[in-house]
Amino acid sequence: MRTKLVVGNWKMNGNLTQNQELLNAIITGTRELRDVVCAVCVPYPYLQAVQLVLKDTHITWGAQNVSQFDFGAYTGEVAAEMLLDFACRYVIVGHSERRSLFGEDNHTVAEKFKKTQSVGLIPILCVGETLAQREIGETERVIDEQLDAVIKLTGINSLAQSVIAYEPVWAIGTGRTATPAQAQSVHAFIRSKLAKQNTEVAASVQILYGGSVKSNNASDLFAMPDIDGGLIGGASLIAGEFISICSAV
Ligand code: PEP
Numbered sequence: 001m002r003t004k005l006v007v008g009n010w011k012m013n014g015n016l017t018q019n020q021e022l023l024n025a026i027i028t029g030t031r032e033l034r035d036v037v038c039a040v041c042v043p044y045p046y047l048q049a050v051q052l053v054l055k056d057t058h059i060t061w062g063a064q065n066v067s068q069f070d071f072g073a074y075t076g077e078v079a080a081e082m083l084l085d086f087a088c089r090y091v092i093v094g095h096s097e098r099r100s101l102f103g104e105d106n107h108t109v110a111e112k113f114k115k116t117q118s119v120g121l122i123p124i125l126c127v128g129e130t131l132a133q134r135e136i137g138e139t140e141r142v143i144d145e146q147l148d149a150v151i152k153l154t155g156i157n158s159l160a161q162s163v164i165a166y167e168p169v170w171a172i173g174t175g176r177t178a179t180p181a182q183a184q185s186v187h188a189f190i191r192s193k194l195a196k197q198n199t200e201v202a203a204s205v206q207i208l209y210g211g212s213v214k215s216n217n218a219s220d221l222f223a224m225p226d227i228d229g230g231l232i233g234g235a236s237l238i239a240g241e242f243i244s245i246c247s248a249v
Helices: 018-030 042-055 080-084 098-103 105-118 131-135 139-154 157-162 179-197 199-204 218-222 237-247
Strands: 004-009 036-042 059-063 090-093 124-129 164-167 204-211 229-232
Touching: 004 090, 004 164, 004 204, 004 218, 018 036, 018 042, 018 059, 018 237, 036 042, 036 090, 036 105, 080 105, 090 105, 090 237, 105 139, 105 157, 124 139, 124 204, 131 139, 139 179, 157 199, 157 229, 164 179, 179 199, 179 204, 218 229, 218 237, 229 237
Parallel strands: 004 036, 004 229, 036 059, 059 090, 090 124, 124 164, 164 204, 204 229
Antiparallel strands: none
């Protein structure tokens, strides 16, 4: 039985005061929830403040990116080991904004996945197709390649200590959500692909859906058999929305 997981991706938003208010509301609003793990992935500069607010609560936290390199001369980068100082649990790797705006290719994403796991953190591996790719029937091929890059570098068993997030690029921040049937079909494809190599990994890995999840569509998406929760962007910045989405599982 897979636990449900809802992760907020704050992206490049927030400040100390807003973050504190948002987190206080989320802590209170999700306190009674059972059978769901709630987490927030926040900008690096706020990790320490977020850790102080969330330690000893039921909410977990993490980062939105990590360097694939060890400590050294990499100006502006953040090493995976540094994230341990702030008791992170999760690291988002391969978000489509990193792939499209910052040139991260499948191999780089796989290296970040490996580095994240090497220090004991859990990568949330984002995969998904663009609208153009969907329209020419390339969705499964694109996701196949994104997953294969990781499997080639770290092996199929490594996915057991990870989370996968299916995020169709055309649904991220656009207000256009995949229908529950569209999302379920890709989630089932991912699970069956993994099952060809290891049925236990396929059965246990959490596969989140991300892409304009809101309080009014979350429960239909989360009711699908292969959708184990959500990766939430815009709606994770609004306490009431995020709480409702966590409640929807
Ligand atoms: C995301 O950033 O991962 C995301 C899914 O964003 P949104 O919910 O705003 O579409």
